[in-house]
Each structure stands twice: as C-alpha cells, then as structure tokens.
Amino acid sequence: MSANTHSTVLKHHFGDLEQQHASERLGMWMFLATEVLFFGGLFGAYACYRLWYAAEFEYASSFMNLKFASINTVFLVTSSLTMTLAIRCAKLGDKAGLYRNLLLTFALGSAFMVLKGFEYAEDFHEHILPGTSSFGGEIKHDAEAQGLDTGKVRLFLCFYYIMTGIHGVHIIIGLGCILWLVQQTYANKIPPENYSTVEVVSLYWHLVDAIWLFLMPMLYLAGAHIHHVAH
Amino acid sequence: MSDPKTTPAATGEHDVLGHVDSPPTLLIVFVAILVLFAATVGISSSGMFGKYTLFVQLGIGSIQASLVGCYFMHLRHGDRVVILTALASIFWMGILFVLFMSDYMTRHRVIG
Numbered sequence: 001m002s003a004n005t006h007s008t009v010l011k012h013h014f015g016d017l018e019q020q021h022a023s024e025r026l027g028m029w030m031f032l033a034t035e036v037l038f039f040g041g042l043f044g045a046y047a048c049y050r051l052w053y054a055a056e057f058e059y060a061s062s063f064m065n066l067k068f069a070s071i072n073t074v075f076l077v078t079s080s081l082t083m084t085l086a087i088r089c090a091k092l093g094d095k096a097g098l099y100r101n102l103l104l105t106f107a108l109g110s111a112f113m114v115l116k117g118f119e120y121a122e123d124f125h126e127h128i129l130p131g132t133s134s135f136g137g138e139i140k141h142d143a144e145a146q147g148l149d150t151g152k153v154r155l156f157l158c159f160y161y162i163m164t165g166i167h168g169v170h171i172i173i174g175l176g177c178i179l180w181l182v183q184q185t186y187a188n189k190i191p192p193e194n195y196s197t198v199e200v201v202s203l204y205w206h207l208v209d210a211i212w213l214f215l216m217p218m219l220y221l222a223g224a225h226i227h228h229v230a231h
Numbered sequence: 232m233s234d235p236k237t238t239p240a241a242t243g244e245h246d247v248l249g250h251v252d253s254p255p256t257l258l259i260v261f262v263a264i265l266v267l268f269a270a271t272v273g274i275s276s277s278g279m280f281g282k283y284t285l286f287v288q289l290g291i292g293s294i295q296a297s298l299v300g301c302y303f304m305h306l307r308h309g310d311r312v313v314i315l316t317a318l319a320s321i322f323w324m325g326i327l328f329v330l331f332m333s334d335y336m337t338r339h340r341v342i343g
Contacts, residue, residue, distance in 0.1 A: 022310055029313050033320035040324040047328070048335045050285060066272075073268055081261045084303045088251045199305075206303045210296040213268070217288035221275035 009194045021196040028200045032207050039211050042166070046159050046218055049152075056143075056152035062223030063128055063139050064160065068119045069220040072112050073212065079108035080209045083202045086181075090195035098185050098198070105205070106178045109171055116168055130157035160219050167215060170208045177201045252302055260302040267295050 014020040050057045082104040089097035123129065127137035135154055143153050181201055184190050190197055252260075271291050274280060280287045301307040306317055 022312075025310070025313055026316065029316040033316055033323070036320040036324055037327065040327050043324075044328055044331045047285075048332065051336065054282070070268075070272065074265065077261060077264050077268070080299060080303050081257060084251075084257055085254065088254070091251060203304055206299050209303075210299045213264075213295045213299070214289065214292045216268070217271050217275065217292060218285075221271060221288060222285070 009191065017193055021199075024196045024200050025203070028203045032203060035207060039166075042159075042163055043214065043218075046163070049155060049159070050218075050222065053149070053152040053155065056148050057156045058223040059143060059146070059148055060139065060153045060156035060160075060223070061219060061221070063126075064220045065119050065122060066220050068115050068122075069216055072115050073216055075108045075112045075115070076209045076212050079105045079112070080206050082108065083178075083205050087195060087199050087202055090190055090198040091192055093192040095185060098190065099182065102178055102182050102185065102198075106175060106182070109175045109178065109205075113168060113171055113175075116164065128157065130154045130161060163215055163219065167208065167211060170211075174201070174205045174208055177204065251305070252307075257302060260298050264295050264298055267291050267298075 009020075010017055011020060014023065082101045086098055086101035086105065089095075089101055126139070127135060128139050129135055132154075135150065135157070139153065140150055143150050178201065181190070181198055184197065271288055274287055274291075275284060278284065300317065306314055309317075
C-alpha cells in the first residue's frame with residue numbers, strides 16, 4: 001500500500017483504515033435497521049389483513065404472475081452473488097473483475113425492473129387494478145361469482161402495488177449506487193484499501209434482495225394459482 | 232496468538248480478503264437460497280400446510296434472509312456492534328409485530 005493511496009482513502013477524522021471501514025459498515029447497518037422497520041410496518045399491515053381476509057387475499061394472489069416473479073427472484077439472488085464477488089475483486093485489486101461483477105449486478109437488477117414493468121403492463125391490461133372504476137375483468141367477475149368481497153380483493157391489490165412499488169424504488173436507488181461505483185472504479189477511486197465503498201453499497205443491495213424473498217411468498221404465493229393455469 | 236505489531240505485513244490472498252468468503256462457499260449459499268425458493272413454491276402450490284402455509288413460507292423466508300445476512304452481508308465475520316445492530320432491528324420489528332397484532336387480532340372479541 002503506497003503512502004499516497006493511503007492518505008487519499010483515509011479520512012482525517014479516523015485513526016486508521018480499519019476504524020474507517022468499521023464505521024462505514026456500522027453507519028450503513030444503522031440505516032438498514034430503519035429500513036427493516038420501514039418494511040416491518042408494511043409487513044405487519046399485510047399480516048393483519050391476510051389473517052382477517054384470508055379468502056380474498058388468497059384469491060387475489062392467484063391472479064399474480066408467478067412466472068415473472070420466479071424469474072425475478074432468480075435475477076435478484078444472482079445479482080446478490082455477483083455483488084459479493086465484486087467486493088472480493090475490490091479487495092484483491094482486480095479492476096477488470098470488479099467492473100465485470102458490478103456491470104453484471106447492474107444488468108440483473110435492470111432485468112428485474114424491466115420484467116416488473118412487463119408484469120405491471122399485463123396487470124393493467126387485465127384490469128388487475130385497485131381503483132373502483134379500473135378494477136374489472138376476470139378477477140372481478142370471478143370474485144363476484146364466488147361471493148367474495150371485491151373491496152377486500154382490491155385491498156390486496158393496494159398492498160401488491162405499494163409493496164412492489166416501494167421495493168422497485170429501492171432497486172432503482174440501488175442501481176444508481178452501482179452505476180456510481182462503476183464510475184468510481186473507472187476514475188481509479190476504488191483501490192483495494194477503499195473496498196468498503198463497494199461493501200457498503202452491497203449491504204443495501206442485499207437487504208433489498210432479502211426483502212424480496214419475503215414479498216415473493218406474501219404476494220405471489222398466497223393462493224393456489226388455479227386461475228392463471230385455467231386460461 | 233501472535234502480537235499483531237510483530238507479525239509481518241499481510242501478503243497472502245487469504246489475509247487480504249479477511250472476512251470475505253470464497254467463491255465456492257458463496258456459490259453453495261446461492262444454490263441453497265434458490266433451492267429454498269423452489270421449496271416455497273412447491274409448498275404453496277401443493278397446499279400441504281393448509282392455513283399454516285403463510286407461517287411456513289415466512290419461516291423459509293427467514294432462513295433465506297439469514298443466509299443472505301450471514302454470508303452475503305458478512306455477518307458471520309462481522310464486528311460485534313454490527314451484529315448487535317442487525318439483531319436490534321429484528322428485535323424492534325418483533326416489538327412492532329407483538330404490539331400491533333395483539334391489538335388487531337383481538338379487536339373482533341370486543342366488536343363482534
């Protein structure tokens with residue numbers, strides 16, 4: 001490690017690099033704790049209504065596109081792997097590997113959002129929407145035929161759009177941070193001593209991935225998906 | 232344990248990487264998370280747990296999140312204060328759930 005690199009990476013208010021890295025990690029973890037509580041509120045509200053209106057929630061969930069969501073799960077989990085490999089490359093000073101893994105993570109995250117966009121378009125086309133006037137099509141017709149309360153079905157759809165929407169916003173912010181890391185790598189600002197910059201972004205990215213692992217069964221796997229199989 | 236001040240500077244790959252797991256370990260964790268995901272889909276489609284499906288799903292989700300936390304987020308080798316922060320966030324969410332659910336899940340007893 002050259003004295004020059006050391007001095008540009010180490011901020012003046014830290015004793016040494018180890019202390020700086022530990023502080024950066026702790027800072028991000030403190031933020032992640034607030035994120036857990038933020039999503040915890042949504043999970044709590046969902047759990048309550050899922051238990052209250054089990055039949056309607058399971059019915060509405062069966063209209064969600066499980067195929068798209070499953071592919072998206074694979075995209076996100078794979079992106080978490082490539083992000084962790086990026087930290088390894090950063091630590092080893094493997095700039096080409098760092099680029100490759102960051103760009104792979106970015107591509108997988110973008111693919112997630114693109115697929116999500118197609119999914120929303122399909123939902124819109126099939127009138128799987130929570131608004132009183134926009135809600136319609138097969139989901140409404142079948143719910144009425146089965147004697148289910150359409151208001152409660154629409155409540156599930158509110159959860160679906162709010163939860164996936166907020167999660168999507170988190171993904172977009174994460175993608176922005178990864179692009180920034182790519183730029184920093186290009187500008188030679190991520191030497192091995194500064195690997196924690198990649199690690200801090202990766203912590204955020206993994207949390208967003210972990211939240212999806214809960215959203216996936218809650219939104220897509222509450223019902224038996226007999227409706228989508230039928231048509 | 233040797234005195235760090237007298238230990239020669241770290242030059243080996245292992246020393247440089249510190250708490251980052253090796254690619255084969257990460258790959259195993261990656262496959263495990265996907266296998267658990269497949270299990271969630273299987274359990275939900277078969278309906279074998281009936282009304283307890285949600286709890287089984289959330290249980291599997293928690294195992295998946297633990298794997299992400301321990302290996303991808305390096306909690307396995309994390310500083311104590313970081314582990315404490317992670318556990319505190321779960322503990323606080325526990326308080327949120329217990330107070331929240333003890334209200335909403337008992338309301339019908341008063342109303343109806």
